[in-house]
Amino acid sequence: MFVQLSALEQDAVTEIMNVGVGRAAASLSLMVKEEIQLSVPAAELLYGEAAHERLTLSSDRMVAVRETFNGLLSGSAALLFPQSKSLDLVRMVLDENLTAEEVTELEQEALVEIGNIILNGCLSSIADSLVGEIETSIPVLLHANLATILPQTTGDEPVLLVLTIDFTIRSRDIQGHIVFLMDMQAASMFQQLVADYIASII
Amino acid sequence: MPVNILLLDDSKVARMAARRIIAEALPDAIVTDTGEIPRVFELVAETAFDLVLIDYNMPEENGLSLAERLRVAHPQLRMALLTANIQDSVVQRAHALGMIFLPKPLRPDAIRDAVK
Numbered sequence: 001m002f003v004q005l006s007a008l009e010q011d012a013v014t015e016i017m018n019v020g021v022g023r024a025a026a027s028l029s030l031m032v033k034e035e036i037q038l039s040v041p042a043a044e045l046l047y048g049e050a051a052h053e054r055l056t057l058s059s060d061r062m063v064a065v066r067e068t069f070n071g072l073l074s075g076s077a078a079l080l081f082p083q084s085k086s087l088d089l090v091r092m093v094l095d096e097n098l099t100a101e102e103v104t105e106l107e108q109e110a111l112v113e114i115g116n117i118i119l120n121g122c123l124s125s126i127a128d129s130l131v132g133e134i135e136t137s138i139p140v141l142l143h144a145n146l147a148t149i150l151p152q153t154t155g156d157e158p159v160l161l162v163l164t165i166d167f168t169i170r171s172r173d174i175q176g177h178i179v180f181l182m183d184m185q186a187a188s189m190f191q192q193l194v195a196d197y198i199a200s201i202i
Numbered sequence: 203m204p205v206n207i208l209l210l211d212d213s214k215v216a217r218m219a220a221r222r223i224i225a226e227a228l229p230d231a232i233v234t235d236t237g238e239i240p241r242v243f244e245l246v247a248e249t250a251f252d253l254v255l256i257d258y259n260m261p262e263e264n265g266l267s268l269a270e271r272l273r274v275a276h277p278q279l280r281m282a283l284l285t286a287n288i289q290d291s292v293v294q295r296a297h298a299l300g301m302i303f304l305p306k307p308l309r310p311d312a313i314r315d316a317v318k
Contacts, residue, residue: 008214011213015213015215015216015219018213018286019286019306019307021286022259022285022287023288025287025289026288029289029290034291035289035292037287125286129307198215202218202222
């Protein structure tokens with residue numbers, strides 16, 4: 001059994017995520033005292049190989065901030081970007097006058113904070129739009145390959161909701177992904193909630 | 203006279219959601235919506251809208267840049283930026299263009315205030 005989003009459902013999910021990253025951008029911009037642009041061009045539900053292909057970024061080694069979520073929906077969420085871009089992202093949000101040592105020291109903490117703000121922005125927008133409550137765990141930082149970052153769920157093949165995200169700050173661009181890993185049951189429920197949301201605004 | 207509102211957002215779902223809130227807040231309002239930026243120029247040339255609601259994050263052009271072009275062609279046009287991007291810099295740029303700032307999701311009292 002596969003869950004497929006219709007064009008309208010895909011549009012709804014993208015819009016919900018754009019509201020989420022918009023809120024996250026506001027929080028991040030307060031941190032850095034500069035404007036940050038975050039956008040989510042499209043949301044896709046992907047399975048197995050297709051998901052791995054979509055998530056192949058410019059480097060095999062990736063950095064991920066991952067947290068689990070429960071409540072209205074259950075699963076895990078991760079913000080992923082190539083390890084080669086990790087320090088660039090950290091520099092974007094830290095004082096530009098810091099030394100290389102200071103940036104390295106603060107790297108982990110800064111990445112977790114960025115990930116937490118973005119993932120919580122998205123999850124709270126999902127919860128608000130789909131009318132429910134979602135609780136999240138403490139985020140963890142992983143430097144690993146895709147298979148480690150996205151653990152396989154037992155039983156049904158896991159479903160990935162994949163969102164490409166563009167970060168722009170101080171004229172620098174970094175592309176990453178936000179990934180929500182759900183089992184088939186959670187993905188079906190998610191689709192039903194999105195369909196209910198659309199029905200409520202028609 | 204019913205309020206005449208034009209709504210631009212590239213997301214059909216966002217347009218549906220905003221329409222629903224406008225219908226709730228201003229039941230008599232006439233709402234025209236489009237996802238196409240060029241269509242906005244045609245529509246504002248044809249109709250005297252009381253308010254044009256413009257999304258910020260659109261693929262071809264952002265809402266502030268579009269508002270700047272609209273402002274040149276239509277100096278008196280009442281425009282509002284509708285966005286979840288609530289950063290101070292965006293709010294300030296919207297205000298500098300004489301736009302009203304409306305955070306997403308749109309709320310009934312906010313749209314009522316915007317057309318006053």
